Amino acid sequence: MIEVRELRVSYGGRVVADVPELDVGAGECVAIVGESGSGKSTTLLALLGLLPDAEVSGRVTVCGVDVLTAPPRRLRELRGARAALVIQSPQAALAPSTRLGVLMRRALRLHGREATDAAMAEAMRAVLLDPELLRRYPHEISGGQAQRFAIALAIALGAEVVLADEPTSALDVTVQAEVVAVLRGLLTERGLALLLVSHDLALVSTIADRVLVMKDGAVVESGPAATVLATPAHPYTRELLEALP
Numbered sequence: 001m002i003e004v005r006e007l008r009v010s011y012g013g014r015v016v017a018d019v020p021e022l023d024v025g026a027g028e029c030v031a032i033v034g035e036s037g038s039g040k041s042t043t044l045l046a047l048l049g050l051l052p053d054a055e056v057s058g059r060v061t062v063c064g065v066d067v068l069t070a071p072p073r074r075l076r077e078l079r080g081a082r083a084a085l086v087i088q089s090p091q092a093a094l095a096p097s098t099r100l101g102v103l104m105r106r107a108l109r110l111h112g113r114e115a116t117d118a119a120m121a122e123a124m125r126a127v128l129l130d131p132e133l134l135r136r137y138p139h140e141i142s143g144g145q146a147q148r149f150a151i152a153l154a155i156a157l158g159a160e161v162v163l164a165d166e167p168t169s170a171l172d173v174t175v176q177a178e179v180v181a182v183l184r185g186l187l188t189e190r191g192l193a194l195l196l197v198s199h200d201l202a203l204v205s206t207i208a209d210r211v212l213v214m215k216d217g218a219v220v221e222s223g224p225a226a227t228v229l230a231t232p233a234h235p236y237t238r239e240l241l242e243a244l245p
């Protein structure tokens, strides 16, 4: 679903992300961890061709689309419908004066999908949200509900890949656990490919199959999550683990 080779992103000659290899298959979760500024979000955005001001090289394939060479029309088809981005504060991206149900219906129609009440309710239930919430405005739902709504949109649109940037960091612990449960369900039941960016190693240990550790734009360690987190090979990974509360 996601295949990255020799990805390099720089601004004015300064390399901010250098990822030699990153693969995420269907039903798999790969997490990118690292401190603030290590290049995690940049890597995620590069996968959807969302870095207009950066110099980007290498090969990036998402759902069969060659992202770095695809024409804008192919990229628009990929983004939103086949590959969905779930960000930290999705509420900010939702039109404030539009009810959630209208937003979802519009998104479905935009991507040529049937927008039936039943399909929309099913997507809401898949993320453990009451379909009644579709009647509300974005400011009438909580941060956790907004994040789950963003995931519901991805499901309704039939996304095959979900790119999630710190999807639980703005949430309290109970809601975090709910969002993680939803994401895990998507992996096992719907065979989604999930690429997760997080500095929360506790979250990563509960959901990721593989982990990439980034520092100053470089991948310093990668491998199965259980191995990397239990027996970290790089001193930086040990530091991150020791910083856990």
Ligand SMILES: Nc1ncnc2c1ncn2[C@@H]1O[C@H](COP(=O)(O)OP(=O)(O)OP(=O)(O)O)[C@@H](O)[C@H]1O
Pocket: 011, 016, 034, 035, 036, 037, 038, 039, 040, 041, 042, 043, 053, 199
């Ligand atoms: N538009 C830009 N122009 C110049 N430098 C940028 C730009 N966007 C990001 N950077 C730089 O790229 C580096 C990596 O940033 P990135 O946001 O990918 O880090 P991150 O690991 O996701 O951090 P955080 O956890 O804080 O989101 C940082 O040094 C940042 O200053």
